[in-house]
Amino acid sequence: MSDAREGRREEIEAILDRKPGTSETRDETERYTAVGAASRATFGNWLTPIEEHFVLHRNPIPDGDADSWTITLVDDGETELSLAELIEELPTVAVAHTMECAGNGRGQHDPETGNVQWDCEAAGTALWTGTPVSSVLRAAGVDVDTDEDRWLTAIGADSTDEEAFARSIPLSKALDDCVLAHGMNGQPLPDEHGHPVRLVVPGWYGVNSVKWLSELRVMDGMVREGSLDRPGSHARWQQDEYRIHAAGEEPAENETVETTGTWAQLEAGGTAPYTFDETVMSLVGRPTGEDARTQGTIEVRGVAWAGDERVERVELSTDDGDSWHDAELFGPDYRGAWRLFRYDWEADPGEHRLLSRASDERGRTQPETIGTPEESFDALDDGRYPWNEGGYAANAFRPNGVTVEVTD
Ligand SMILES: Nc1nc2c(c(=O)[nH]1)N[C@H]1C(S)=C(S)[C@@H](COP(=O)(O)O)O[C@H]1N2
Ligand SMILES: [Mo]
Numbered sequence: 001m002s003d004a005r006e007g008r009r010e011e012i013e014a015i016l017d018r019k020p021g022t023s024e025t026r027d028e029t030e031r032y033t034a035v036g037a038a039s040r041a042t043f044g045n046w047l048t049p050i051e052e053h054f055v056l057h058r059n060p061i062p063d064g065d066a067d068s069w070t071i072t073l074v075d076d077g078e079t080e081l082s083l084a085e086l087i088e089e090l091p092t093v094a095v096a097h098t099m100e101c102a103g104n105g106r107g108q109h110d111p112e113t114g115n116v117q118w119d120c121e122a123a124g125t126a127l128w129t130g131t132p133v134s135s136v137l138r139a140a141g142v143d144v145d146t147d148e149d150r151w152l153t154a155i156g157a158d159s160t161d162e163e164a165f166a167r168s169i170p171l172s173k174a175l176d177d178c179v180l181a182h183g184m185n186g187q188p189l190p191d192e193h194g195h196p197v198r199l200v201v202p203g204w205y206g207v208n209s210v211k212w213l214s215e216l217r218v219m220d221g222m223v224r225e226g227s228l229d230r231p232g233s234h235a236r237w238q239q240d241e242y243r244i245h246a247a248g249e250e251p252a253e254n255e256t257v258e259t260t261g262t263w264a265q266l267e268a269g270g271t272a273p274y275t276f277d278e279t280v281m282s283l284v285g286r287p288t289g290e291d292a293r294t295q296g297t298i299e300v301r302g303v304a305w306a307g308d309e310r311v312e313r314v315e316l317s318t319d320d321g322d323s324w325h326d327a328e329l330f331g332p333d334y335r336g337a338w339r340l341f342r343y344d345w346e347a348d349p350g351e352h353r354l355l356s357r358a359s360d361e362r363g364r365t366q367p368e369t370i371g372t373p374e375e376s377f378d379a380l381d382d383g384r385y386p387w388n389e390g391g392y393a394a395n396a397f398r399p400n401g402v403t404v405e406v407t408d
Contacts, residue, residue, distance in 0.1 A: 007060060008033060015192050019051045026107075026117040032058050033192075036121030040402065044285030044301045046331050046340050048124035050185055055192045056101050056122065059158035059165070062212050066182070066196035074217040075142050083197050087182060090135040095179050095202050096337035098125045098305045102205035102242055102275035106391030108399040109370055113391035120283055120400050125303070125337050128200045130181035133174045142218055144175055151256070153223045154199045155215035162232045167208050168222040169201055169276070170260055177202050177336065180213060202336025203307045205262075205275045205393070207242050221255030238274075244388045245272040246376040262307065262393055263364055266386070269377060273393075277307030280366055281395040282314055282341070282358035289354075289402040298345045298406075300327070305338035306360035313359045314341040320353035321368075321398070327356070349408040355401040366397040 011033050012024055021038040037043075038052040069083040101122035106113055133152070137144050152174040156165040169178070181200045182189050189195045194211030201208040219227070225235045235253065243251040244266065251272035259265060263280070265273030282304035287293055300318070304311045315324040331340035341356070359365040371379025371387050379386045385396045 005031075005060065011061065015055055018190070019055075022052065022054075025121065027115065028117075029115060032056060032116050034116045034118075036118065037124060040285055040288040040290070042124065042285060043283040043303050044288075046125060046303070046338070047185065048126055050126070050187060050190060050193070053099075053124040053126060053193070054101065054122045056116065056206065057158065057192075057211060059160065061191050062157040064157070064191070064196045064212060066188075069196045071180070071197070071213055072215045073136075073140050073142075074215065075140070079140050081136065081140065083182070086131050086136060086180065090131045090139060092129055093132055093179060094127050094129045095177060095200060096125060096127055096332065096334040097200050097202040097209075098123065098278070098303075098336065098338045099206045099209060100278050100281070100305070102207055102392045103390070105370075105394030105396070105399065108394060108396065109387055109391045111373065113389060115391065122206070123281075123283070126184050127186070128179060128181040129183035129186070130179035130197070130200060133178040133180060133199070136180060136216075137175070137218070144171075151219050151222055153217040153219050153228070154210035154213055155217070155228075156210045157212040157214040159214070159230075160232065163236060164228060164230060164232060164234050165210065165237055166223045166228065166234055167210055168219065168238055169204070169208055171218065173201065173204075173260070203305075204277050205242070207237065207275065224253050224255065241390065242275045242392060243272040243390065244275065244386070244392050245390070247373050247389045249389070266377070266380060275392050277309075278305060279393050279395040280304075280306040280309065280311070280358050280360040280364050282356040282366065282397065283400055284316075284354050284356050284402045287354075287402065287404050289404050292405040292407050293347065295347050295349050295406050295408050298347045300343045300345050300354060302327075302341055302356050303338040304329075304341055304356070304358035306358065306364075308336070309360035309362055309364075310335070311339045311358055312361045312363070314339075315357045316341075316343045316345075317355040317357070318345050318347070318352050320401070321355050324357070347404075347406045349406050352404050352406060353401050354404055355397055357397045366395050368396060369398050370394055370396050
């Protein structure tokens with residue numbers, strides 16, 4: 001049954017108006033406001049313009065007035081932080097963050113997993129300006145030095161009495177590089193990206209970057225059912241959704257995890273990894289495959305990212321994977337943001353299938369395809385990404401290839 005929300009259509013139309021060229025992504029459950037990147041060419045550039053950055057959320061965009069917005073901080077006690085004062089009194093920094101929806105590539109699962117059918121368009125890199133979480137917590141008197149093993153839970157103002165939009169990240173990550181962002185690419189934060197303030201968690205899946213931030217809680221563990229003193233369910237977005245598991249499996253609630261590395265959790269074969277940092281991934285942005293190109297030297301250009309890890313290597317194939325060549329990494333090199341790569345291709349006339357394959361500093365390489373439901377996590381041993389019920393964290397390279405026609 002769909003629980004289509006009234007007003008969703010108008011909201012999507014309004015976002016499409018503000019972001020010419022972007023397109024709505026199929027969501028047969030009609031539960032999400034889902035808008036994707038403008039085109040392949042987006043992945044030929046390091047900075048993603050706001051107009052080309054994907055949008056995803058479920059509930060209506062809450063009204064937000066920057067001047068009167070407050071964030072409730074709960075630690076031992078409760079403090080109301082005024083956004084205006086945070087901006088005035090604390091340092092403003094910028095972080096580069098490649099935001100990828102954990103469901104990016106979901107549409108490449110066979111059989112289909114339901115929900116928003118992203119192909120590869122739910123990824124973008126922006127410069128987020130904001131206040132470091134470490135500055136906010138220090139100023140509020142949180143004992144940041146002894147609280148390293150604790151967690152920080154962020155709650156959005158789109159939460160309802162039935163259900164909170166709450167996500168928890170380790171306090172150590174929050175203190176390391178997270179910001180409460182109030183700007184995006186030098187502009188005030190747009191409504192659909194979390195105006196007036198959102199959490200930004202560099203290199204981690206989009207779901208961790210809570211928009212319309214209304215509450216921060218320093219807690220002993222991750223958010224669980226009943227762990228917040230507020231009505232409705234608390235833990236859905238941390239403990240039920242956004243977990244990688246086989247069909248029919250009900251993930252268990254945990255207070256903490258051995259490792260927050262998403263890929264490390266997959267390799268450890270534990271139960272239902274959480275989607276925290278982004279798995280190693282790459283996309284060719286140019287040529288786009290939309291227009292025929294003339295034979296000769298063609299610069300192939302794209303982006304590669306690997307969550308908390310650095311991108312070590314990108315290989316490129318112009319013959320559907322028969323042969324591979326090292327691409328050159330270039331351009332900005334910020335933790336948590338993608339790298340550009342390029343390769344000069346001596347192109348002969350004909351139709352060519354371009355594939356890119358990235359490896360991270362730990363030697364993890366993108367798998368070739370997505371496995372079957374029957375294989376589940378065993379697929380990993382054969383270089384396939386595990387088909388999973390939620391369609392999360394897929395990073396197979398073959399489904400993301402580009403077909404280019406070359407003329408003489
Ligand atoms: N409050 C709130 N924050 C949210 C969401 C949401 O529904 N509510 N969606 C999350 C998901 S799943 C993603 S992928 C990112 C998308 O951020 P963007 O729309 O700015 O690209 O926001 C995250 N933050
Ligand atoms: Mo997402």
